[in-house]
Amino acid sequence: MAAKAARARMKTSATDRPPPRAGQDGFTLLELLVTLTLAGLLLALVPALSGQGGDRARLNAGARSVAAALALARSDAVMRNADSAFVLDLEQRRFGVAGSTLTGSALDGALDPGLAVTMTAGAAASTARGLIRFHPNGGSDGGDVTLRNPAGAVTLRVDWLTGAVSVRPHAGDGRRA
Numbered sequence: 001m002a003a004k005a006a007r008a009r010m011k012t013s014a015t016d017r018p019p020p021r022a023g024q025d026g027f028t029l030l031e032l033l034v035t036l037t038l039a040g041l042l043l044a045l046v047p048a049l050s051g052q053g054g055d056r057a058r059l060n061a062g063a064r065s066v067a068a069a070l071a072l073a074r075s076d077a078v079m080r081n082a083d084s085a086f087v088l089d090l091e092q093r094r095f096g097v098a099g100s101t102l103t104g105s106a107l108d109g110a111l112d113p114g115l116a117v118t119m120t121a122g123a124a125a126s127t128a129r130g131l132i133r134f135h136p137n138g139g140s141d142g143g144d145v146t147l148r149n150p151a152g153a154v155t156l157r158v159d160w161l162t163g164a165v166s167v168r169p170h171a172g173d174g175r176r177a
Contacts, residue, residue: 055151058112062147063154066095067165069109070132070145070156073097074163077134086158088119088130088145098131116148138163 077084119130142160
């Protein structure tokens with residue numbers, strides 16, 4: 001009778017050590033959560049501590065507000081079937097839609113004091129008060145509004161034919177338009 005072959009046992013561990021006991025190796029879920037929370041807080045604070053995050057946020061918020069007012073002026077002109085005007089008062093740093101039936105007031109938007117603003121409507125740059133007129137067909141007189149601060153610059157361009165507002169951000173220190 002043939003000898004029985006010895007049964008070999010397959011190793012499932014790379015080492016001959018016994019498996020670790022609970023709490024001996026690895027990190028607990030609580031330790032991982034605390035570490036991830038601290039890392040998230042640090043990442044959130046970096047832009048604020050560098051000083052650029054706040055300037056960039058103020059620039060973007062100002063651009064969104066002005067773009068919304070320009071779009072509102074266009075919508076108001078189409079809805080009323082009459083001309084409507086976006087007005088920017090550079091001395092008082094206010095803007096809005098003149099005679100809007102949607103907002104009820106002329107200049108309800110305010111510009112951040114840290115933003116430098118220039119406006120070109122038609123062929124001339126305005127230093128005191130600017131106006132971009134929108135027509136019932138959706139078109140406009142056209143023009144540009146440029147907002148600047150140390151984080152950069154943003155130009156809002158109003159197309160004369162369609163009245164569409166396009167936003168063009170500029171990288172850099174805000175000196176370029």
